[in-house]
Amino acid sequence: MTLLWWEVGARLGSALVLGSMIGLERQWRARMAGLRTNALVATGAALFVLLSVLTPGEGSPTRIAAQVVSGIGFLGAGVIIRDGVSLRGINTAATIWGAAGVGCLSGAGLYPIAAAGAVAIVLANVVLRSLARKVDRTQSETDxxxxxxxxxxxxxxxxxxxxxxxxxxxxxxxxxxxxxxxxxxxxxxxxxxxxxxxxxxxxxxxxxxxxxxxxxxxxxxxxxxxxxxxxxxx
CATH class of the missing domain: 3.30.70.260 (ACT domain)
Known part of the structure; x- marks a missing residue:
């Protein structure tokens, strides 16, 4: 498959913008993996998928995406910190994982799905945050x-x-x-x-x-x- 230069740029630009949108919320929350990290993860994932798309016969995009998921697992493990008996950074690691998925979708040219995924990740971090805190407070009073x-x-x-x-x-x-x-x-x-x-x-x-x-x-x-x-x- 041959892509025009502008289409390659559009896919990379989509990954960069959507990854930045995800990372902006993390940056605002002062998390370890913020704006640049999520933007780079999404862009890098898009690059790997583009490599597969531009070299037909060498490997399917879905197989490359599977390898991206495995690699992101190691990156996500690096932001998880053990604090006594509890773990911190799991939500940030999951966000990085989601940003990689958005990047893969952008690299494959599935812009609407990539945008929907990015919005879903941001909403999960913003909207569900208050709900999770209410549940935690209820459980803490009960326990x-x-x-x-x-x-x-x-x-x-x-x-x-x-x-x-x-x-x-x-x-x-x-x-x-x-x-x-x-x-x-x-x-x-x-x-x-x-x-x-x-x-x-x-x-x-x-x-x-x-x-x-x-x-x-x-x-x-x-x-x-x-x-x-x-x-x-x-």
Whole structure:
């Protein structure tokens, strides 16, 4: 197949412009692979496809495109960084992969599909970003574990009975008992029983129900609870 010089230029120009459009969003987000990287990836992919198109019989464009995908995999791996137990840069690597696909389409002369692909990649990075953050916030609130102190003040003679009631009340509500201690309140003849609890998500309603049940016990003078701390990794 013989291409005119202007058609070669149009295919390369399409790859350059569409790759730049993808990279502009990455540059604006201050990511490692920004404007130039995505533009070069798309243009390079178009060049490889053009090589196959201009040398018929040596290899099909689809086979060359498959090799481009493999090569881009190594490039994408270079932008992925391990940060503790998490990985950063996976989205940028996927964007580079998509830019290579847009470049291959441009090199093959499939301009509308290449343009549609570039728009889809930009929309995925821009529009889905806010949705992903909302999902992350929802999951983080659900997965976050909270520590609570559940306290009951009772008569000294009722201490053993109240300790057993506290444990039964909070564990039946789905909390994990982290510790249980009693403290004499001076010469008042009363004891403060404190249970340290942990639970996933905010469980104020369950604690209020436990307070209501415990306050009905005749040996108890006061019941209260408070949040000690919250930790998503607790």
């Amino acid at each position: 976050r574990r909270y520590l609570y102190d559940f306290k009951a003040v009772c008569r000294d003679a009722e201490e053993a009975h109240i300790r057993a009631l506290v444990v039964q009340s909070v564990t039946s509500a789905g909390f994990v008992l982290q510790g249980l201690e009693s403290e004499d309140l001076g010469a008042s003849g009363k004891v403060e029983v404190t249970a340290r609890l942990s639970g996933k998500g905010k469980q104020g309603t369950e604690l209020e129900s436990a307070v209501s049940r415990m306050s009905l016990e005749p040996g108890i003078s006061s019941v209260s609870w408070r949040v000690v701390e919250s930790d998503p990794e607790l």
